[in-house]
Structure formats: structure tokens, C-alpha cells
Amino acid sequence: MPVRISDLTEAAAVIATMEEYDQLGQSEFLATYGFAPSRVYVVEHEGRRAAVRLGATPHDSALSPGVRLLEAIRTVLDSEHQSQIGSSELGRAISEFEAWSTRDPIDVRELAARLRPYDIQPRLLRHGNDVFRGYRHTDFDDAFVCYLEPV
Numbered sequence: 001m002p003v004r005i006s007d008l009t010e011a012a013a014v015i016a017t018m019e020e021y022d023q024l025g026q027s028e029f030l031a032t033y034g035f036a037p038s039r040v041y042v043v044e045h046e047g048r049r050a051a052v053r054l055g056a057t058p059h060d061s062a063l064s065p066g067v068r069l070l071e072a073i074r075t076v077l078d079s080e081h082q083s084q085i086g087s088s089e090l091g092r093a094i095s096e097f098e099a100w101s102t103r104d105p106i107d108v109r110e111l112a113a114r115l116r117p118y119d120i121q122p123r124l125l126r127h128g129n130d131v132f133r134g135y136r137h138t139d140f141d142d143a144f145v146c147y148l149e150p151v
Contacts, residue, residue, distance in 0.1 A: 002040055046126050065141050067147050069114055072097045074151075086134040087111060108133070118143040 021029045028112075076093040077085065085093075087108040095105035112122050118144060122133045 027112070029144065066114060069094070070118070070140070070147055072141055073140060074148060077140065078151075084127070084134055084136045086125070086132045087122050089133060119146075 024032065072094045073090065075097060076090060080093070091106045091108055091111050094111070108122070115121070120135065120139050122135060123139075124135070125132055125134045
């Protein structure tokens with residue numbers, strides 16, 4: 001019987017899942033559980049590696065607030081066609097995004113706090129003579145691969 005990802009609370013369950021991963025192969029294993037490959041989270045045991053998103057839930061309609069935020073950010077970044085964006089500009093754009101279902105606009109501190117678990121932090125950026133805090137599009141690449149469905 002296949003091991004559900006949500007059952008991975010003990011080492012034995014992780015090892016059993018890795019054995020199933022070895023038997024099925026990466027493509028079939030990931031398709032079976034609805035996961036995408038990950039460049040970030042890798043489990044290693046006795047020289048074997050399993051690159052799966054063990055920390056995330058499969059794609060479904062009940063997405064976490066963090067994943068909804070990442071989806072909104074990807075939509076904003078794709079529509080802006082810029083390599084970087086200021087924190088306040090990104091916060092405003094997310095607040096105007098129709099799928100962002102909170103009543104209050106997201107400010108720069110809340111945005112930074114919500115992105116911290118994904119290892120995404122604002123940085124000093126430059127555009128001409130202007131220096132501001134914000135994000136590069138590439139800052140989100142790993143989080144998009146790990147938590148969002150491919151576009």
C-alpha cells in the first residue's frame with residue numbers, strides 16, 4: 001500500500017516512502033502524489049536521494065495563504081515584465097489582485113514577514129539613481145518551482 005506524504009512523521013515512514021520512490025521512479029512517484037520536482041528539499045538516506053516537496057501539500061483548491069500569496073506574486077511579476085520590483089509596488093499590486101482575498105492591503109513589513117518562510121527577503125535595488133528595497137524576479141524562482149503548479 002502506498003505511503004501518504006502526510007504520514008511522514010517518523011523515520012520509518014520516510015524510508016518506506018523513499019523505497020516506493022525507488023520502485024516507481026521519480027516521474028511516476030511525483031505524478032501519483034501530485035508533487036513537482038524540487039531543487040530545494042532533498043531527503044538523503046544511506047546514499048539515496050529523494051528530491052520531492054515533502055514540506056508542501058499537493059496542488060488542490062484549499063491552498064495555504066502562503067501559496068496564494070506566491071500565486072499572486074507570480075501573476076504580478078509576469079504582468080509587470082520587469083526583472084525587479086519595489087516592496088511597496090509589489091504590496092500594492094498584490095492588494096489589487098482579485099484572488100488575494102484579504103480585506104486589508106498588504107504592507108511592506110507584512111509582505112517581508114509572509115515571504116520569510118520561503119527564504120525570500122527584500123534587498124536593496126537600484127533603478128537609475130533611485131535606490132529602494134524590493135525583490136528581483138529570480139528571488140522567487142525556487143519558491144515558485146516548489147509550491148506552484150507550472151504555468
